[in-house]
Amino acid sequence: MTAGYLRPTKAKIDCKAIFHNVQTEKERLNKETELFAVVKANGYGHGAVEVANIAKQAGATGFCVAILDEALELRSAGITEPILVLGMIDPLHIGYLLKENLTCAAISTEWLEAAIKNWPSDNKSKLKIHAKIDSGMGRVGLRSDEEINHFLEIIEAHPEFDLEGIFTHFSKADSSDKSYFKLQQARFSKALSLFPKEVRYVHTSNSATALWHDHWQSNLVRFGAAMYGLNPSGRELTPPYELKQAMTLETELVQVKKLEAEEGISYGATYYTETEEWIGTLPIGYADGFTRNFQGFKVLVDGNRCPIVGRVCMDQCMIKLPKSYPVGTKVIIFGDDEKGNNISFQDAAEYIGTINYEIPCVLSERVPLVYVNECD
Numbered sequence: 001m002t003a004g005y006l007r008p009t010k011a012k013i014d015c016k017a018i019f020h021n022v023q024t025e026k027e028r029l030n031k032e033t034e035l036f037a038v039v040k041a042n043g044y045g046h047g048a049v050e051v052a053n054i055a056k057q058a059g060a061t062g063f064c065v066a067i068l069d070e071a072l073e074l075r076s077a078g079i080t081e082p083i084l085v086l087g088m089i090d091p092l093h094i095g096y097l098l099k100e101n102l103t104c105a106a107i108s109t110e111w112l113e114a115a116i117k118n119w120p121s122d123n124k125s126k127l128k129i130h131a132k133i134d135s136g137m138g139r140v141g142l143r144s145d146e147e148i149n150h151f152l153e154i155i156e157a158h159p160e161f162d163l164e165g166i167f168t169h170f171s172k173a174d175s176s177d178k179s180y181f182k183l184q185q186a187r188f189s190k191a192l193s194l195f196p197k198e199v200r201y202v203h204t205s206n207s208a209t210a211l212w213h214d215h216w217q218s219n220l221v222r223f224g225a226a227m228y229g230l231n232p233s234g235r236e237l238t239p240p241y242e243l244k245q246a247m248t249l250e251t252e253l254v255q256v257k258k259l260e261a262e263e264g265i266s267y268g269a270t271y272y273t274e275t276e277e278w279i280g281t282l283p284i285g286y287a288d289g290f291t292r293n294f295q296g297f298k299v300l301v302d303g304n305r306c307p308i309v310g311r312v313c314m315d316q317c318m319i320k321l322p323k324s325y326p327v328g329t330k331v332i333i334f335g336d337d338e339k340g341n342n343i344s345f346q347d348a349a350e351y352i353g354t355i356n357y358e359i360p361c362v363l364s365e366r367v368p369l370v371y372v373n374e375c376d
């Protein structure tokens with residue numbers, strides 16, 4: 001999709017906010033604990049390469065992505081630090097991992113066996129793997145003792161694998177109810193005891209675990225949501241330091257008109273003006289990732305909270321203004337305005353019934369990312 005640089009809609013990324021979030025977390029960690037910045041899904045919509053570079057300046061020593069293509073994107077952009085691919089990689093693509101010096105999650109004994117079968121014959125380098133333990137997420141990873149023991153036997157017999165890490169992922173680290181977290185902790189401890197002691201990295205912390213659980217068992221933190229200023233718990237738990245929201249989504253009024261009472265707005269005429277009303281048109285729609293569920297959501301114009309009236313179209317939507325404003329007036333959809341008002345991703349997420357992570361993630365490529373407050 002073409003990015004709309006010639007249209008006023010843009011996502012501004014505050015580099016200093018990302019820097020602050022990473023640096024503050026880094027300062028809380030003990031000296032031996034590393035921070036890997038999670039930049040999967042184009043850096044949760046904030047731009048993977050740019051975020052990776054900011055995080056690096058703030059103290060990140062490596063990166064995590066979800067899929068192989070994302071790792072290759074970072075390498076082509078000149079990022080030479082360790083990159084861990086968290087999701088399953090088709091063993092057919094082992095060659096890319098070796099060639100680009102990438103680290104991957106080893107999720108099962110079957111995966112190891114398939115990797116051996118598909119080993120590129122011309123390659124003698126070692127593949128760095130992190131063994132994934134499924135301690136209760138039920139997604140990917142080794143579960144039983146037998147499976148782990150079999151896994152270790154294969155690794156022992158195949159020196160082409162370099163077991164560099166052991167990790168797990170908590171499903172309820174963002175909750176005030178700690179019981180499921182404790183169950184996963186106990187399972188992971190047991191799994192860990194089966195592994196040799198000298199493995200370089202043990203990691204259990206996503207943002208929520210890092211913020212609220214003392215980086216339990218980790219000498220590496222996989223820091224995602226919080227880096228972008230998103231509270232992983234929504235509003236349930238308060239972060240130990242201020243998380244600064246990095247993205248502001250803004251646009252401008254492209255047309256303003258005064259309508260008579262009882263005029264229909266947008267497809268299906270689901271909204272009718274009640275009296276004479278000022279209606280403004282915004283150049284953003286569901287093709288930008290601003291979903292139709294935002295009908296009725298309030299955006300900021302000159303400090304006023306103005307509701308989206310009628311359905312959100314593919315490329316445009318309409319808002320009700322308290323008075324006439326000139327074409328070109330700035331509209332904040334998510335973020336802070338100049339008058340100290342704020343619309344958080346949390347507000348947006350609650351409005352459409354999702355979590356704050358999803359709001360920036362689903363913005364489409366049509367919305368250009370503009371970096372402000374750059375660190376030098």
Ligand SMILES: *Cc1c(COP(=O)(O)O)cnc(C)c1O
Pocket residue numbers: 038040086169205206207208222223224225226232
């Ligand atoms: C996405 C992901 C993370 C980062 O999680 P946040 O909640 O965004 O910090 C960490 N670990 C794994 C395995 C992930 O998939």
